[in-house]
Amino acid sequence: METKKEIVIQVQGLVKDFGARRVLNEVNLKIYKGETVVIMGGSGCGKSTLLRHIIRSYNPDSGKILLYDKDINQLPENEFDKIRKKMGMVFQNAALFDSMNVEDNILLPLREHTRLDENIMNIIVKMKLELVGLRGFERLMPSQLSGGMRKRVGLARAIALDPEIIFYDEPTAGLDPIVAGVIDKLILDLSKKLQITSVVVTHDMKSVFTIADRIVMLYEGKVIAEGTPDEIKNSSDERVQQFIMGSPDGPINFFQSGGDYLKQLTE
Ligand SMILES: Nc1ncnc2c1ncn2[C@@H]1O[C@H](COP(=O)(O)OP(=O)(O)O)[C@@H](O)[C@H]1O
Ligand SMILES: [Mg+2]
Numbered sequence: 001m002e003t004k005k006e007i008v009i010q011v012q013g014l015v016k017d018f019g020a021r022r023v024l025n026e027v028n029l030k031i032y033k034g035e036t037v038v039i040m041g042g043s044g045c046g047k048s049t050l051l052r053h054i055i056r057s058y059n060p061d062s063g064k065i066l067l068y069d070k071d072i073n074q075l076p077e078n079e080f081d082k083i084r085k086k087m088g089m090v091f092q093n094a095a096l097f098d099s100m101n102v103e104d105n106i107l108l109p110l111r112e113h114t115r116l117d118e119n120i121m122n123i124i125v126k127m128k129l130e131l132v133g134l135r136g137f138e139r140l141m142p143s144q145l146s147g148g149m150r151k152r153v154g155l156a157r158a159i160a161l162d163p164e165i166i167f168y169d170e171p172t173a174g175l176d177p178i179v180a181g182v183i184d185k186l187i188l189d190l191s192k193k194l195q196i197t198s199v200v201v202t203h204d205m206k207s208v209f210t211i212a213d214r215i216v217m218l219y220e221g222k223v224i225a226e227g228t229p230d231e232i233k234n235s236s237d238e239r240v241q242q243f244i245m246g247s248p249d250g251p252i253n254f255f256q257s258g259g260d261y262l263k264q265l266t267e
Contacts, residue, residue: 098141
């Protein structure tokens with residue numbers, strides 16, 4: 001008999017419009033405890049918007065998001081805070097505070113959400129830095145760090161409160177292939193060592209197939225494919241094949257993508 005896996009996140013019929021544009025169009029998604037799910041899709045297909053709904057930064061126009069079976073948009077702030085503490089977020093650009101050194105950046109969530117003794121907090125910071133391979137970098141300022149190191153500090157901050165779920169928005173974007181590989185390995189290590197449920201948004205194909213237990217492909221605000229890496233590689237959907245091969249020719253039309261590809265090229 002199959003053991004029943006615990007569902008930690010459920011997105012049901014999520015719809016979001018920005019102005020006249022429907023960015024998320026009836027998205028349904030289930031994330032199980034302990035797995036690493038990669039949400040892949042082209043620029044502007046709604047990946048970050050979906051993540052922001054799951055952490056309640058955005059409210060749905062319709063549909064709902066259940067975390068641990070609770071509809072997060074129905075929860076009062078103090079109830080949601082308890083769930084928020086179980087979630088870590090690694091933002092697209094690492095989002096470090098440039099005026100604070102590495103240690104203070106990682107201390108932020110600890111100071112905000114706990115009443116631990118300063119000495120204990122400092123030990124936690126050291127442990128988290130150890131986990132991301134940056135022990136001894138406490139006093140450096142973000143401007144003194146490379147792109148990959150900034151991401152790792154962002155990761156150390158995201159795991160400061162020992163989250164059960166961690167969200168990564170384009171963790172390897174803008175990194176050279178070797179540093180990207182280091183970040184991928186770290187994501188894998190953390191998910192195994194700490195048994196964290198991980199949701200990773202990316203369009204980096206190498207990363208997708210390195211870290212995913214399960215892949216979800218978003219296209220024009222809808223989930224168009226879902227499965228294990230092998231199932232996705234063997235998908236008969238031409239859009240999926242075009243995307244994973246990075247082919248300019250196919251059903252996904254560059255000029256119909258709302259200009260997001262062009263926008264990204266010129267950013
Ligand atoms: N706060 C917002 N207001 C208006 N439009 C937005 C907002 N956030 C995102 N969008 C638009 O929604 C679409 C999806 O954006 P996003 O979720 O950031 O895409 P992705 O992360 O997949 O690249 C884009 O066309 C983007 O310009
Ligand atoms: Mg994004």
